[in-house]
Amino acid sequence: MVITNGYKQNENERLIDIVNLTQLEAEAKQIIPAGGFGYITSGSEDEFTLQANRKAFQHRQIVPRSLSNIEKPQTDTNVFGIDLKTPIIMAPAAAQGLAHVKGEADTAKGVAKAGALMTESTYSSASIADVAAGGGGAPQFFQLYMSKNWDFNRSILDEAKKAGVKAIILTVDATVGGYREADIVNHFQFPIPMANLVKFSQGDGEGKGISEIYAAAAQKIGPKDVQRIIDYTDLPVIVKGIESPEDALYAIGAGAAGVYVSNHGGRQLNGGPASFDVLESVAKAVNHQVPVLFDSGVRRGSDVFKALALGADLVGIGRPAFFGLALGGADGVFSVFEHLNNELKIVMQLAGTKTVADIKHAKLLNIQY
Incomplete structure (x- = not known):
């Protein structure tokens, strides 16, 4: 255990036994402050x-298919020209040092071991270089919270390019922080510096609440910003925070190489729809022009299957990885990905789907219970 500014950070490094990801949350609650x-x-x-x-x-319910004459389903896929062992990815999630002393560097190591894709947040506890090193050369994306200060944006994008990231994820649904009552009740302020803010002279995040962190974020984000980042980085830009067909088409029209359906895990606009409930309409509007990414609420292999069947190409998890990180560091994160991927394989077998491509043609019923 390491204590940083009075906050206890775990140092666990081990594979963990998982019954399900909901139970894992209860276990992590015992050790995360x-x-x-x-x-x-x-x-x-x-x-x-x-x-x-x-x-x-x-x-939505999965229609099982028997007499399908398949065995040993395969979860490997290729998206953005990147070969992956699983369509499950690490969603961008800030401040992973709250779960483990090595933070995102350990997450990247566990994600790489699982053959998955790592995405790093601007508000990471670990630096871009350290996260890249943790991944050991495995593919990574960098998520940008665009700042009002374009000098900051340039400097952090330069660092991301230097680290070899394959794409930039531009988050557009967090121009202000959602009203998060748990942080108010807990009087929560970030006890651990955010490495990218320290490095680029934007303060360090330590001792601030989420609203203070977001105060430096750009409140005006439009299609021209997508093109500006593309022009500056010469990297694919994926627009994250899309929940309507109209915004998906705006993003593609602005040059986006991918559309990321997400409501920020329910942390931003409360009263909006579940991301899963808008996924199908967004995917139909995109119509295979660019890959569709998805996150928010994924806890089961069947959730992953359903998202893929409704049009997602990659499916992200956030909180479950935090829990695995807290309980077992890099190996704990690997355990989470392996567990979820194994659940997915079981569902694939029972649904009569051999490959991720086959899942795209699986039939889902829409029956409200």
Whole structure:
């Protein structure tokens, strides 16, 4: 155990036994300090959208297919020209030092071991270089919270390019922070510096709340910003925070190489729809022009399957990786990905789908119970 500014950071490094990811959350709660756990797990306001993210997966049911003559389903896929062992990716998630002393560097190591894709947040506890080193050369994306200060944007994008990231994820649904009551109740302020803010003279995040962190973020983000980042980095730009067909088409029209359907895990606009409930309409509007990424509320292999069947190409997890990180460091993160991927394989077998491409043609029923 390491204590940083009075905050206890775990140093666990081990494979973990997992029954399910919901139970894993209960185990992690025992070792992550209350303020950090509240920040990681809470949503905005009365958490309607946070709860809807989980419930939404019940709105669709997988039609099992027998006599399908398959065995040993394969979860490997290729998206953005990158070969991956699984369509499950690490969603961009800030301040992973709240769960483990090595933070995102350990997450990257575990994700790489699983053959998955790592995405790093601007508000990471670890530097871009350290996260890249943790991944050992495995593919990574960098998520940008665009600042009002374009000098900051340039400097951090330069660092990301230097580290060899394959794409930039531009988050557009967090121009202000959602009203997160757990942070208020816990009087939560970030106890651990955010490495990218320290490096680029934007303060360090330590001792601030989420609203103070977002105060430096750009409040005006439009299609021209997408093109500006493309022109500056010469990298694919994926627009994250899309929840309507109209915005998906705006993003593609602006040059986006990917559309990321997400409501920020229920942490931003409360009262909005579950991401899963808008996925199909967004994917239909995109119509295979660019890859579709998805996150928010994923806890089961069946959730991953359903998202892929409704048009997602990659499916992200956030909070479960924090729990695995807290309990077992890099190996704990690997355990989470392996567990979820193994659940996915079981569902694929029972649904008569051999490959990720086959899942795209699986039939889902829409029956409300």
